[in-house]
Amino acid sequence: MKTTTAFPQASRSRSGWLIAISLLLLLAMALISLGVGPVSIPLETVxxxxxxxxSQESLSEFTILSSLRLPRVVASLWIGAALATAGVGFQCLFRNPLADPYVIGASSGAALGVATSVVVGGTWSVAGFNPTSMFAMMGAIATVGLVFVIGSSRRGTSSLTLLLAGVAVSSLANALVSLLMFVHDGQKTMVILNWLLGSLASSNWQTLPAVLVLSTAGMFWLWMMARQLDAYSLGDIASQSLGLDLFRLRLSVVLAASLATAAAVSTAGVIGFVGLIAPQIARLLVGTRHTLLIPMSALLGASITLIADAAARTVVAPAELPVGILTAMLGCPFFLGLLLRRPRTYSRPGRRGG
Amino acid sequence: MSTKPLRIDKLSFRYTDVPVLKDLSLTLEPGEIVVLLGANGAGKTTLLRTIARQLHPESGAIWIDETDIRDFTRRALAQRVSLMPQFEQRETSLTVQEVVMLGRAPHAGWYQPWTKLDEVRVRESLEATGMWSLRDRTLDTLSGGEWRRMILARSLAQEASILLLDEPTAGLDLRFQFESLRKIQSVVRERQLIAILSIHDLQQSAMFGDKIALLSSQQIIAFGSPAQVLTAPLLEQAFGIRVQVFANPINGLPTIVPV
Structure with a gap:
């Protein structure tokens, strides 16, 4: 989007630089992280x-890079970005900084899908998806769809009914997952549990294209709505007065954010905290204008997931930690620190000095 | 700018079983400030939101530019009507200029980049409301008075011919109350707009209202000049307390004292 030229916009042009620098940093980190793993590959070889x-001596390392590390790094970048962008969408939709990509049931729905597929079994595959990711995506979309239908049944949606419907349906789906884990044997339970903890280990070139296309579509759709999200953030009455169709915007945000989330959970399972903290940090860096906030959040989400996944495959090498554990362990103290030194923007209206 | 009147024709509205507005009719002319008076809960905000098509009446119609408002697209309606709410989310770090720019959305659309014209209009609105020097401040750093002026600037940028202002002076100190109202008055005169203000202060209503519409028991019980409407019997009917009205020795306008 073209920025205004006639007006002095010192702080906003700084934001543009910030995003450009973050992008370069992210690319550098991605290159470095390619060398990190159970087999350490020097940067030169990368x-x-x-x-x-x-060359002859680096042939096996090249194979590792091309067929194992690269899809995994690409997946971590896109999944992190998708979760962060979805987080921005839901935080804006509910006007609540504590909302995350899973807030209206995408993760519980996906978990229920995975649990079902594990219990049912099967080894077929459609469009590069194995049953697990297929069921995860269907579960996520079905749950979010159900929540939206319930949340908007009484003459138009309100974001509060949506949120409450999400909480209720999520609890039901979680209960069903627990039930399935309880009545089945240990091995199946372990498979479900592993998925719930989140891992990028199964990323491969077969499943990657579908995930990239879907999450990119979701992210781009949200970014296209940036101006409407800005207006929506002023409140229902004000945004309607500016000609905004609240129902259509809410539906679009739910669809776009859920698409991105579903793509992410279908390959990587439930990776917590990224979608919560990346938008928060981005907001501190570039402000709340969504044209800038969405790309910045995406870059931060990608960075966090990239680092967490690199750590996941090295900390206890040759074994692996689930990446979801690491994002939460790294994210929690960081988030708390942020919370304690945050200016009081969310707690009360009024002046903060100019 | 529209030079056609705003007509409200036999409007009825209810949230639940109890009607809020019943067969309410009112016609407003351009260049006029109409003050909407009424007790708490009389339905002032409801009426304003219905005119802005944010609430849908049970029966009756509202005509703007001689067109039923139901026949406008959202965007076309937003080019004509601007509703300034009592409260708005202010905990955002959007700048004054960015929020006022959003007032151009009904013209530019949600996806196209802003044009030169949009920038010019925003600058004019910011200057007209004295907010130009504060344009880079973020919303959460504004005082109540600055925030009200910012909202007014956004409505001006929207270039709507009908301004609906819900308690535009609530929470402002004496000076800002009068400054805002004078600003609104001069804009309405200059651009021949139609403005409906809901205010609680009877003195201000008398000073700034070209006409006063008194809302009580789901109806406009009186509509006319301040001297015609601000009378003891009518005010007692609307507010349920006894008052005495006398002409103010300084400006000759009706002054109301509860007894």
Missing amino acids: WQWVLQRE
Whole structure:
């Protein structure tokens, strides 16, 4: 979007630089993280691989980079970005900084889908999806759809009814997952549990394209709505007075954010905290204007997931930690620190000095 | 700018079984400030939101530019009517200029980049409300008076011919109350707008209202000049307390004292 030129916009042009620098940093981190893992690959070799200078001694390392590390790094970038963007969408929709991508049931729905597929079994595959990711995505979309239908049944939606419907349906789905885990044997329970903890270990070139396309579509859709989200953030009456169709906006945000979330959970399971803290940090850095906030959040979400996943595959190598544990362990203290030194913007209206 | 009147024709509205507005009719002319008076809960905000099509009446119609408002698209209606709410989310770090820019959304749309014209209009509105020097301040740093002026600037940028102001002076100190009302008055005169203000202060109603509409028991029980409407019997009927009305020795306008 074109920024206004006639007006002095010192702080906003700084934001543009911030985003550009973050993007460069992220690319650098992505390159470095390619070398990190159970088999450590020196940066030189990674660079040789980027330039496609093959040599005999590095052949096996090249194979690791191309078929194992690269899909995994790409998946972590896109999944982190998708979760963060969905987080921005839901936080704006509910006008609540504590909302996250799973707030209206995407994760519980996906978990129920996975639990069902594990219990039912099967090894078929459609469009590069294995049954687990397929069921996860269907579960997420079905739950969010159900929540939206319930939340909007009484003459138009309000964000509060949506939120409450989400909480109720999520609890039901979680209860069903627990029930399935309780009545089945240990091995199946372990599979479900592993998925619930979140992991990028199963990323591969077969499932990646679908995930990239879906999450990118969701993120781009949200970014297209940036101006409407700005207006919506002023309140229902004000935004309607500006000509905003509240029902359509809410529906679009739920669909776009859920699409991005469903794509992410279907491959990586439930990765917590990224969608909650990335938008918070981005808001402190570039403010609440969504044209800038969405890309900044996406970059931060991608960085957090990238770092967490690199740590997940090295901390206890050759074994792996679930990445969801790491994002929560790294994210929690950071988030608390932020909360304690946050200016009182969310707690009360009024002056903060100019 | 529209030079056609705003007509409200036999409007009825209810939230539940109890009607809030019943067969309410009112016609407003351009260049006029109409003050909407009424007790708490009389339905002032409801009437304003119904005119802005944010609430849907049970029966009756509202005509703007000689068109039933139900026939406008959202965008076309937003180009004509601007509702300024009593409260708004203020905990955002959007700047004054960015929020006023959103007033141009009914013209520019939600996806197209802002045009030069949009920028010019925003600048004019900011200057007209004295907010130009504060344009880079974020909303959460504004005082109540600055915030009200920012909202007014956004409505001006919206270039609506009908301004609906819900308690535009609530929470402002004496000076800002009068400054805001004078600003509204001059804009309405200059651009031949139609403005409906809901205010609780009877003195201000007399000073700034070209006409006063008194809302009570789901109806407009009186509509006319301040001297015609601000009378003891009518005010007693609307507010349920006994008052005495006398002409103010300084400006000759009706002054109301409860007895």
